[in-house]
Amino acid sequence: MSSATAAADQVREYKRQAAEFAADMVQDGMIVGLGTGSTAVFLVEALGRRHREGLRFLGIPTSIATEKLARSLGVPLTSFAEHESVDLAIDGADEIERGTLNLIKGLGGALLREKIVAAASKKFVVVADDSKLVDHLGADCLVPVEVTPFGWESTARHLGRLGARVSPRRSPTGQFFVSDGGNLILDCNFGTIAKPADTEDAIRRIVGVVDSGLFTGIASEAVTCGPEGLIHVTVTGAGNVF
Numbered sequence: 001m002s003s004a005t006a007a008a009d010q011v012r013e014y015k016r017q018a019a020e021f022a023a024d025m026v027q028d029g030m031i032v033g034l035g036t037g038s039t040a041v042f043l044v045e046a047l048g049r050r051h052r053e054g055l056r057f058l059g060i061p062t063s064i065a066t067e068k069l070a071r072s073l074g075v076p077l078t079s080f081a082e083h084e085s086v087d088l089a090i091d092g093a094d095e096i097e098r099g100t101l102n103l104i105k106g107l108g109g110a111l112l113r114e115k116i117v118a119a120a121s122k123k124f125v126v127v128a129d130d131s132k133l134v135d136h137l138g139a140d141c142l143v144p145v146e147v148t149p150f151g152w153e154s155t156a157r158h159l160g161r162l163g164a165r166v167s168p169r170r171s172p173t174g175q176f177f178v179s180d181g182g183n184l185i186l187d188c189n190f191g192t193i194a195k196p197a198d199t200e201d202a203i204r205r206i207v208g209v210v211d212s213g214l215f216t217g218i219a220s221e222a223v224t225c226g227p228e229g230l231i232h233v234t235v236t237g238a239g240n241v242f
């Protein structure tokens with residue numbers, strides 16, 4: 001096995017451990033937000049096992065991919081038509097700011113459904129391998145912004161005026177990437193983001209923007225895993241009030 005393969009396997013193992021720790025937070029009767037991405041796959045698999053062992057809960061998936069995986073594993077699903085809020089949402093992230101748990105999400109393109117579920121959650125727990133932890137968001141990670149296809153060039157110019165270098169996301173074959181909601185994603189390089197909440201607000205005010213992958217003040221807990229093992233942190237003052 002090459003050292004690159006061994007390192008990738010190790011990161012997958014960290015993701016699995018973080019996701020399985022968070023899956024154990026799910027209790028009987030809960031409505032659970034099911035995240036998207038390679039870390040969330042381990043979460044859904046763990047919840048599939050817990051469901052088979054008798055745990056009663058209902059999931060609300062944050063993407064078509066997660067919905068398909070959950071269905072294939074027999075995880076029972078529901079929707080906001082049936083339930084007003086989510087007891088616990090668990091999802092991955094692309095960057096996690098130490099101390100605040102502000103996040104960048106959406107490199108997989110699922111940010112909008114993820115944010116809707118997170119915003120409807122009493123508790124939002126982020127799970128990741130510890131390479132996602134950063135002192136400041138944005139230095140090494142683009143901020144995905146979901147925009148309506150109509151007029152995206154104009155929306156991109158407005159984002160540029162906020163100081164971002166903006167590129168429409170494309171598939172490997174050069175086509176525009178289209179989100180589950182039928183929108184485009186503009187990947188924005190802001191560099192280091194000094195005030196993530198202000199940047200999130202400024203992006204959201206642009207006409208044509210649906211929402212961004214900046215999640216500030218939403219995650220109240222993080223479970224990360226790395227060479228030092230599992231670390232579970234809680235921040236006060238974050239999260240939604242119901």
Ligand SMILES: O=C[C@H](O)[C@H](O)[C@H](O)COP(=O)(O)O
Nearest residue numbers: 037038039092106108109110
């Ligand atoms: O759109 C994708 C989601 O925001 C993911 O949760 C995020 O990209 C992290 O994914 P992964 O667990 O694969 O690193």
